[in-house]
Amino acid sequence: MTDYPTSLFEFFLMFPNEDACAQYYYDLRWPDGFRCTNPECNHDEAWKLETKPWTFECKKCHRQTSLKSQTIMHGSKLSFTKWLLATWLMTSHSNGMSALQLQKQLGLGSYKTAWLLEAKLRRAMVDPDRKPLNGLVEADESSIPFHRKTEPQTGGQGRSHQGKMLIAGACEAIRAPEIYKNKKWITGRIRISKINGYGAVDLHPFIEQNIEPGSTGKTDGHKPYASAPNIKHEPHVIGDGLAHEILQLVHLMFANLKEWAKGTYHGLRPRHLQSYLDEYVFRSNRRHNRPSGFRTLLRIATGCDPVTYKMLIAPEAGG
Numbered sequence: 001m002t003d004y005p006t007s008l009f010e011f012f013l014m015f016p017n018e019d020a021c022a023q024y025y026y027d028l029r030w031p032d033g034f035r036c037t038n039p040e041c042n043h044d045e046a047w048k049l050e051t052k053p054w055t056f057e058c059k060k061c062h063r064q065t066s067l068k069s070q071t072i073m074h075g076s077k078l079s080f081t082k083w084l085l086a087t088w089l090m091t092s093h094s095n096g097m098s099a100l101q102l103q104k105q106l107g108l109g110s111y112k113t114a115w116l117l118e119a120k121l122r123r124a125m126v127d128p129d130r131k132p133l134n135g136l137v138e139a140d141e142s143s144i145p146f147h148r149k150t151e152p153q154t155g156g157q158g159r160s161h162q163g164k165m166l167i168a169g170a171c172e173a174i175r176a177p178e179i180y181k182n183k184k185w186i187t188g189r190i191r192i193s194k195i196n197g198y199g200a201v202d203l204h205p206f207i208e209q210n211i212e213p214g215s216t217g218k219t220d221g222h223k224p225y226a227s228a229p230n231i232k233h234e235p236h237v238i239g240d241g242l243a244h245e246i247l248q249l250v251h252l253m254f255a256n257l258k259e260w261a262k263g264t265y266h267g268l269r270p271r272h273l274q275s276y277l278d279e280y281v282f283r284s285n286r287r288h289n290r291p292s293g294f295r296t297l298l299r300i301a302t303g304c305d306p307v308t309y310k311m312l313i314a315p316e317a318g319g
Helices: 008-014 018-029 080-092 099-106 111-123 200-210 248-265 273-284 292-301 309-313
Strands: 046-048 055-058 064-066 136-145 164-175 185-194 216-219 232-235
Touching: 008 080, 018 080, 018 292, 080 099, 080 111, 080 292, 099 111, 111 273, 111 309, 136 248, 164 200, 164 248, 185 200, 185 248, 185 273, 248 273, 273 292
Parallel strands: 136 216, 216 232
Antiparallel strands: 046 055, 055 064, 136 164, 164 185
């Protein structure tokens, strides 16, 4: 058996009770043993309190630290069992799971609780230590239709912003192994971010944050890519509507994103758009070993800053 469950049956074998779930989270948070959360202390010995479940008191400075504190679970009254099961369901299901589905599966008392649980887990889907894309990288922009009540019902054409949520995407182009018949290239890792426009002011930061210097950017010849720093530019100047013929991988990625969003969440909205893009990227980058996402997500979650419902619904949170 691996160090993460590969089926629901294995999940309940690995986690027969609350303590087993908590111990798994403990080992991910403190793989080398307890560390005091007091930055001026950082001591490695503590008493485990009998009166407070999974709470530890530092033997040096006497600060008390619960296992959930200062992680994505901070302040949560949900059990470790429900947190871990939610993580398993969200990462292992082929298309993800809506908050309504999660509410039913976990027997949660309200939709709000399920939504908050999923929103917090999405915060942990971006590893701060992840490596940028490298090698040959296809890059392009796209849009997801969305109409506000104050806008016309018909969206603008081409790179018009009207009736659209704008996104930038990139994916590694990997030379296909022999087992992939009739394919020269396959998709490696991907990145997708929401943007405010198609100019250099938006596309350059996306490239700098997501593509390793020295990599080759394969694009449709859109001018901002030519002036992007630190990458080699391989432009393919083509007519309108034909980018999908040259940039097949990144356009397939966009098509799959839109199909996933419609099928799982019945479409996306501007608010919280990036968090759903992050979920899609997380899932896609683990598509060849989906169950491993369970352990990865929980590991990242142990280092995430706490977030509250008010923080998540604040106007600045949605962008």
